[in-house]
Amino acid sequence: xxxxxxxxxxxxxxxxxxxxxxxxxxxxxxxxxxxxxxxxxxxxxxxxxxxxxxxxxxxxxxxxxxxxxxxxxxxxxxxxxxxxxxxxxxxxxxxxxxxxxxxxxxxxxxxxxxxxxxxxxxxxxxxxxxxxxxxxxxxxxxxxxxxxxxxxxxxxxxxxxxxxxxxxxxxxxxxx
Amino acid sequence: xxxxxxxxxxxxxxxxxxxxxxxxxxxxxxxxxxxxxxxxxxxxxxxxxxxxxxxxxxxxxxxxxxxxxxxxxxxxxxxxxxxxxxxxxxxxxxxxxxxxxxxxxxxxxxxxxxxxxxxxxxxxxxxxxxxxxxxxxxxxxxxxxxxxxxxxxxxxxxxxxxxxxxxxxxxxxxxxxxxxxxxxxxxxxxxxxxxxxxxxxxxxxxxxxxxxxxxxxxxxxxxxxxxxxxxxxxxxxxxxxxxxxxxxxxxxxxxxxxxxxxxxxxxxxxxxxxxxxxxxxxxxxxxxxxxxxxxxxxxxxxxxxxxxxxxxxxxxxxxxxxxxxxxxxxxxxxxxxxxx
Numbered sequence: 074x075x076x077x078x079x080x081x082x083x084x085x086x087x088x089x090x091x092x093x094x095x096x097x098x099x100x101x102x103x104x105x106x107x108x109x110x111x112x113x114x115x116x117x118x119x120x121x122x123x124x125x126x127x128x129x130x131x132x133x134x135x136x137x138x139x140x141x142x143x144x145x146x147x148x149x150x151x152x153x154x155x156x157x158x159x160x161x162x163x164x165x166x167x168x169x170x171x172x173x174x175x176x177x178x179x180x181x182x183x184x185x186x187x188x189x190x191x192x193x194x195x196x197x198x199x200x201x202x203x204x205x206x207x208x209x210x211x212x213x214x215x216x217x218x219x220x221x222x223x224x225x226x227x228x229x230x231x232x233x234x235x236x237x238x239x240x241x242x243x244x245x246x247x248x249x
Numbered sequence: 250x251x252x253x254x255x256x257x258x259x260x261x262x263x264x265x266x267x268x269x270x271x272x273x274x275x276x277x278x279x280x281x282x283x284x285x286x287x288x289x290x291x292x293x294x295x296x297x298x299x300x301x302x303x304x305x306x307x308x309x310x311x312x313x314x315x316x317x318x319x320x321x322x323x324x325x326x327x328x329x330x331x332x333x334x335x336x337x338x339x340x341x342x343x344x345x346x347x348x349x350x351x352x353x354x355x356x357x358x359x360x361x362x363x364x365x366x367x368x369x370x371x372x373x374x375x376x377x378x379x380x381x382x383x384x385x386x387x388x389x390x391x392x393x394x395x396x397x398x399x400x401x402x403x404x405x406x407x408x409x410x411x412x413x414x415x416x417x418x419x420x421x422x423x424x425x426x427x428x429x430x431x432x433x434x435x436x437x438x439x440x441x442x443x444x445x446x447x448x449x450x451x452x453x454x455x456x457x458x459x460x461x462x463x464x465x466x467x468x469x470x471x472x473x474x475x476x477x478x479x480x481x482x483x484x485x486x487x488x489x490x491x492x493x494x495x496x497x498x499x500x501x502x503x504x505x506x507x508x509x510x511x512x513x514x515x516x517x518x519x520x521x522x523x524x525x526x527x528x529x530x531x532x533x534x535x536x537x538x539x540x541x542x543x544x545x546x547x548x549x550x551x552x553x554x555x556x557x558x559x560x561x562x563x564x565x566x567x568x569x570x571x572x573x574x575x576x577x578x579x580x581x582x583x584x585x586x587x588x589x
Contacts, residue, residue, distance in 0.1 A: 083271045090269045095261030104265070112269055112277075117587060119278025138587050146581065149544070176251075177260040190542070200257040213586055227253075244252045 082122055085132055086115055092201070093140055099196045100144045102185045110147050114140040130207065137201065137211035141193050148189065176242045183233040191226030198223050326433030326457035331365040333393065338363050342391035344399055345428065346371050354389060365393050366429045394428030401425055410468055412446050413439040419452050423464035431462065437553035442521060443514075451523040453553040461525045461553065508572040508585040509537055509556050518560045520570045526552040533582075538571040 090111060097107035097114075117139040118125075118132070125135050184192055190212070197208045198219075209219045227245060234240045251259070333341070339356040346354040354371035362369050371391045401424070411418030416436050424431045434454040442449040442465075449467040509520035518540055526533075526549065535547045540560045547554050558570060574583040 079275055082275070086269060086271050086274065091263050094263060094267065098263075099257065099261045104263075104267075108267055108269075112274060115269060115274050116277045116281060117581075117584075119274060120281050121587070122278075135587070142581075142584055142587050146579070173259075176256070180256055180260045196257070196261075199253050200261050202254070242251070243256055 078122075081127070082119055085118075085136075089133065089136060090115065093136060096137070096196050096200055097140055097144060099181065099184055099200055100141070100192055101147065102181045106147060110140065110143040113143040113146075117143070134207065134210045137197060137203070138213060141212060144193070145189060176239075179234065179237055179239045179242060183230055183237060183239075186233040187226050187229050191222050191229060194219055194223040195226040195230060326435075328456040328460040331395075333363045333365065335363060338369065338393055341394050341396075341399060342369060342371055345394055346389060346391050354391070363393070365395055366427060368392050392428050395430055397430055398424065398428040401428070410446055410448065410466065411450060413441050413450055413452075419450065419464075419466070420454070422466045423452055423454060423462070426464060426466065427462065429462075433457070434462075437461075437525070437550045438523070438555035440523075440555035440557040442519060442557055443517075443559070451521065451555045451557065453523055453525060453555055455525070455551065455553065463523050465523070507535060507554075507574065507583070508569040509558055510569050511540075511567050513566045516561065518566050520556075520558040520560075520567075522554070522556040522572070524554065526554075526574070530577075532577045534575045536573045536575060538586075540567060540570070 093114060094104075094107050094111040097110045098104055101107050101110065114136060118136050121135060121139075125131050184195065187195065193212060194208060197203045197211055198205070203211065205216050205219050205223075208223075209216045212219065231240065231243075231245055234243060335356075342356060343354065356369060356371055368390045371389050411422060413419070419436055419439060420431050420434065431454050434456050436452060437455050438453040440451050442451060447468070449465060452464045452466065453461060454464065455461045506524060507522055507526070509522035511518055511520040513519075520537070520540075531549070531551065533549050533552075535549060535554050535556065537545050537547065537556060537558055539545060539558055545558055547556050556572075569585070571584075571586040573581050573585070575581055
């Protein structure tokens with residue numbers, strides 16, 4: 074077990090926070106929520122810091138795991154508060170009116186329709202660009218589970234985009 | 250049309266100047282470490298008990314550092330440590346072990362444990378009397394009985410297993426199994442391991458001076474039988490033994506035993522965990538994630554919990570379920586998914 078080194082921690086946070094927040098946004102669909110869960114994950118990282126393996130991606134792997142756990146916690150709290158809310162799909166927000174913005178929005182909305190673990194697999198594999206093995210380490214499950222969850226997730230994502238009438242925005246290849 | 254990777258990078262790229270305030274993160278992390286230290290301070294003994302014992306007396310530091318109180322030996326519901334002379338240990342265990350009148354056992358004399366409620370090994374007097382391997386075939390544990398429990402049959406099972414709510418029946422059965430009278434102790438947690446009234450029950454009892462005992466009552470036909478008192482919970486000074494490699498209050502190993510351990514029984518998966526987290530305020534919760542991903546919540550009672558999770562899923566049996574210890578506000582004190 075190593076000693077606590079706040080300067081090393083600060084360096085890691087400075088270098089990694091935006092990537093984590095991007096992942097969190099794709100998992101939650103909301104930038105403010107993404108900031109909250111990113112901070113929560115970084116606090117958990119601080120608590121665990123002395124015993125983490127600092128080489129070979131150990132820190133990043135733990136950060137992803139903590140982020141996913143924080144997202145799940147946040148989702149659970151949110152679900153409790155709003156479990157009676159109408160869950161009908163909302164219309165896609167056009168935002169600033171540009172087509173690119175609309176494409177981003179529709180992708181995030183489609184991701185939100187995926188089951189939690191499938192969404193995490195898709196985000197870690199395609200946004201974080203983690204290998205199957207690294208994704209399995211981050212989510213603490215088997216390589217087989219990651220492969221099947223990613224495959225199901227990509228199929229579900231394609232189906233949701235089709236349902237939203239925007240199957241044209243993405244080109245799927247590989248596992249999907 | 251973009252490919253998925255490109256689209257994800259674009260969608261996940263921040264478009265504002267948000268930055269985490271690192272000093273704030275560090276301050277929050279330090280506060281959480283301090284809080285964990287406070288809660289972890291009295292946890293080691295209970296976790297050892299969770300891992301290694303099915304029923305044994307467990308001292309709980311933090312609640313009872315000054316106990317047992319020698320001026321209250323006869324007070325009802327109080328646990329008082331009672332050390333016996335070796336000859337008395339052998340006398341009592343010989344009575345208990347030879348109760349069936351068939352097998353003769355003697356004390357394995359390298360055992361140094363002489364406290365009532367603790368386990369010693371007994372062996373048959375004739376180690377050549379059976380054709381099998383003698384190490385496994387002839388050694389048997391004896392929980393050193395209280396004098397008053399000497400002639401209470403340990404295996405006198407009721408016709409029906411007690412319900413988890415039947416405190417009198419649970420107390421009686423646990424007393425028989427541990428050869429220790431738990432009358433006037435408080436049952437803090439109990440849970441049926443399967444069908445209530447048919448399958449076994451896990452129980453946590455606490456004495457008036459804060460000692461805890463876990464008791465697993467099993468039906469007579471259970472293949473696992475009744476075993477208890479296994480594992481050493483204290484060193485020779487009565488202090489709790491810390492887990493191996495324990496490196497201090499932050500060591501998450503203190504909590505590891507909380508995550509329910511699973512096994513498959515016919516078509517059902519059962520995941521169990523019973524114990525006490527000393528010093529945990531009432532209302533704190535343990536959340537367990539079932540094999541199908543749903544969550545079951547257990548509210549602790551003076552830190553005690555009895556978790557039983559069953560699943561009919563045909564999927565593979567996990568070694569353990571993920572569990573979290575949470576405060577009243579939902580703050581996570583410990584999370585097996587990220588701590589192990």
